[in-house]
Amino acid sequence: MLTHLECTRCGEHYPADRPQTVCTKDGGVLYARYDLAAIKRTFSAARLAGRAPTMWRYDAVLPDADPVSLGEGFTPMLPSREYPNVFIKDEGLNPTGSFKARGLSAAVTMARHFGLKKLAIPSAGNAAGALAAYAAAAGVEAHIFMPKDVPAANRIECDHYGAHVTLVDGLISDCARKVAELKESEAWKKDGWFDVSTTKEPYRVEGKKTMGYEVAEQLGWKLPQGIIYPTGGGVGLLGMWKAFEEMEALGWLSSEKLGSERPGSNRPKMVCVQAAGCAPIVKAWEEGKSSAEMWTNAATLAAGLRVPKPYGDYLILDILKKSKGTAVSATDDEILEATRHWAKVEGIFAAPEGAACLVAYRKLRAGGFFQPEDTVVLFNTGSGLKYLDVLDVTENGAPDAPVRGVASTKPAARQIGGIIGPY
Numbered sequence: 001m002l003t004h005l006e007c008t009r010c011g012e013h014y015p016a017d018r019p020q021t022v023c024t025k026d027g028g029v030l031y032a033r034y035d036l037a038a039i040k041r042t043f044s045a046a047r048l049a050g051r052a053p054t055m056w057r058y059d060a061v062l063p064d065a066d067p068v069s070l071g072e073g074f075t076p077m078l079p080s081r082e083y084p085n086v087f088i089k090d091e092g093l094n095p096t097g098s099f100k101a102r103g104l105s106a107a108v109t110m111a112r113h114f115g116l117k118k119l120a121i122p123s124a125g126n127a128a129g130a131l132a133a134y135a136a137a138a139g140v141e142a143h144i145f146m147p148k149d150v151p152a153a154n155r156i157e158c159d160h161y162g163a164h165v166t167l168v169d170g171l172i173s174d175c176a177r178k179v180a181e182l183k184e185s186e187a188w189k190k191d192g193w194f195d196v197s198t199t200k201e202p203y204r205v206e207g208k209k210t211m212g213y214e215v216a217e218q219l220g221w222k223l224p225q226g227i228i229y230p231t232g233g234g235v236g237l238l239g240m241w242k243a244f245e246e247m248e249a250l251g252w253l254s255s256e257k258l259g260s261e262r263p264g265s266n267r268p269k270m271v272c273v274q275a276a277g278c279a280p281i282v283k284a285w286e287e288g289k290s291s292a293e294m295w296t297n298a299a300t301l302a303a304g305l306r307v308p309k310p311y312g313d314y315l316i317l318d319i320l321k322k323s324k325g326t327a328v329s330a331t332d333d334e335i336l337e338a339t340r341h342w343a344k345v346e347g348i349f350a351a352p353e354g355a356a357c358l359v360a361y362r363k364l365r366a367g368g369f370f371q372p373e374d375t376v377v378l379f380n381t382g383s384g385l386k387y388l389d390v391l392d393v394t395e396n397g398a399p400d401a402p403v404r405g406v407a408s409t410k411p412a413a414r415q416i417g418g419i420i421g422p423y
């Protein structure tokens with residue numbers, strides 16, 4: 001039912017029967033488009049019952065290709081023990097311990113479908129691990145370019161998955177440059193190389209959009225009042241908004257509303273949370289701009305939020321506006337405290353990016369943006385186990401503890417320039 005790809009800037013159509021990257025005219029992000037009217041005639045949400053609990057249960061609205069699956073998706077929607085009407089969508093239970101599994105399952109599925117052989121990614125984070133795992137499962141090569149001081153978990157898992165890991169003496173921007181140089185080489189086309197960087201490959205959004213379908217299905221086909229999402233590249237935010245649009249066209253959403261009455265649209269207020277040390281979307285939102293400026297000297301321990309200018313910035317800001325959402329920042333200290341708090345109170349050892357949602361929720365409740373009766377979904381995007389090197393700090397930071405002072409000693413907090421993950 002996939003009919004074509006469409007540029008999100010100029011609307012240009014591209015054929016979906018071959019690998020595509022971004023719009024050749026304006027560099028816009030390409031979205032997969034389906035014959036939703038035909039899907040509506042042949043498939044209903046009721047037919048999902050009894051299907052395997054993975055993101056591929058939604059294959060009616062995904063490209064028709066043999067999935068490369070490790071059981072990703074359909075993660076738990078946990079009711080908060082602390083706040084009634086708050087749910088925590090725990091993406092840390094995905095294969096490779098993060099939400100990146102969804103996007104890379106879809107991207108590697110399509111890469112194999114198109115006969116691509118060598119998949120390249122510049123990444124210092126969870127996307128690298130996810131690519132390595134899915135490439136292993138698909139029998140294609142993963143070529144990962146990471147800074148040599150990358151977090152241990154990501155380097156070791158890539159190595160074990162058999163990926164070709166190139167440790168670059170430099171920053172993630174230097175890794176991206178390596179991939180760019182490779183693209184200029186003759187071997188790139190001849191040997192079936194492909195760059196699976198965030199939003200420069202159309203199917204990672206398709207994988208991530210299944211989070212939107214799951215939120216609806218797990219809440220009885222009703223949408224919450226709000227979704228708080230840690231925003232680095234913002235692919236999940238784009239994907240979920242796309243899912244809501246598709247579900248409306250498919251007639252899958254209940255007309256009943258959850259919680260408090262909302263005038264107009266049933267769609268949730270979309271809230272983007274970023275780290276105070278790298279908050280280009282928050283800044284652009286506060287200034288009323290439609291695109292973000294490059295954030296200089298990006299620094300935060302939440303590696304997935306170290307994105308100085310997301311490629312899909314114009315789409316993220318448009319979604320915040322259309323959904324009457326907002327953008328909030330959280331400092332590293334607030335994030336660390338929230339990570340520990342969630343672990344103790346909820347039993348969830350979250351990635352720092354995920355715990356940032358708790359910081360944002362507290363601020364939005366205190367400011368009256370959300371009411372206690374509003375149903376709000378907070379996304380924990382990964383497992384804290386992938387971040388042991390930055391989370392290994394004592395509760396009150398004993399002054400002589402050797403690991404104290406994340407900001408000064410940990411490679412994750414170093415100053416970085418250029419375009420950065422969460423590739």
Ligand SMILES: [Zn+2]
Binds near residue numbers: 009
């Ligand atoms: Zn375009």
